[in-house]
Amino acid sequence: xxxxxxxxxxxxxxxxxxxxxxxxxxxxxxxxxxxxxxxxxxxxxxxxxxxxxxxxxxxxxxxxxxxxxxxxxxxxxxxxxxxxxxxxxxxxxxxxxxxxxxxxxxxxxxx
Amino acid sequence: xxxxxxxxxxxxxxxxxxxxxxxxxxxxxxxxxxxxxxxxxxxxxxxxxxxxxxxxxxxxxxxxxxxxxxxxxxxxxxxxxxxxxxxxxxxxxxxxxxxxxxxxxxxxxxxxxxxxx
Numbered sequence: 001x002x003x004x005x006x007x008x009x010x011x012x013x014x015x016x017x018x019x020x021x022x023x024x025x026x027x028x029x030x031x032x033x034x035x036x037x038x039x040x041x042x043x044x045x046x047x048x049x050x051x052x053x054x055x056x057x058x059x060x061x062x063x064x065x066x067x068x069x070x071x072x073x074x075x076x077x078x079x080x081x082x083x084x085x086x087x088x089x090x091x092x093x094x095x096x097x098x099x100x101x102x103x104x105x106x107x108x109x110x111x
Numbered sequence: 112x113x114x115x116x117x118x119x120x121x122x123x124x125x126x127x128x129x130x131x132x133x134x135x136x137x138x139x140x141x142x143x144x145x146x147x148x149x150x151x152x153x154x155x156x157x158x159x160x161x162x163x164x165x166x167x168x169x170x171x172x173x174x175x176x177x178x179x180x181x182x183x184x185x186x187x188x189x190x191x192x193x194x195x196x197x198x199x200x201x202x203x204x205x206x207x208x209x210x211x212x213x214x215x216x217x218x219x220x221x222x223x224x225x226x227x228x
Contacts (some may be wrong), residue, residue: 043219
């Protein structure tokens with residue numbers, strides 16, 4: 001399982017774009033990159049998943065460079081409700097592999 | 112998206128008693144489910160992999176005789192904390208993978224807050 005490294009915490013303001021970068025130097029060929037969001041006392045919620053280049057959905061964008069050793073989650077125009085912990089996970093989605101969580105990034109949005 | 116439920120959402124028990132937590136996949140079948148524990152301000156820690164029809168696989172350092180896991184059906188896994196003590200107080204979360212066109216996506220339950228007095 002590829003290890004991931006993220007900033008421990010980040011602060012931003014409402015209306016700003018927030019970019020959270022994750023390093024995964026040992027990513028394997030079959031591994032996908034998945035980001036989850038967790039609010040206090042709730043289970044993690046899927047945000048976005050990608051393999052390479054760029055993926056966009058209604059919530060976020062995920063940028064993955066050609067070497068795939070890192071990825072950046074981009075949250076456009078954040079609001080106070082985006083205050084949460086964000087986890088970057090790497091694994092082979094074609095298998096029922098266990099997911100090992102890293103420390104995540106605690107994002108705090110200020111008014 | 113798929114839904115995973117947990118019951119109860121919170122439980123308070125006395126030290127020495129056993130507590131059972133249920134994890135259900137409501138609209139899909141899961142031969143594998145995962146149990147996590149999360150302490151305040153910390154990340155999720157994987158405890159064990161629950162396998163339908165076979166024994167659970169425990170992570171290193173997790174006592175299998177204390178945390179009993181039973182995967183009774185393709186939609187239900189239970190975690191029983193036996194002889195609970197205050198240090199077992201934590202937030203317990205389960206997850207189940209669901210296969211889609213792009214592979215497996217993990218769906219997490221809402222969690223169960225256990226407080227042992």
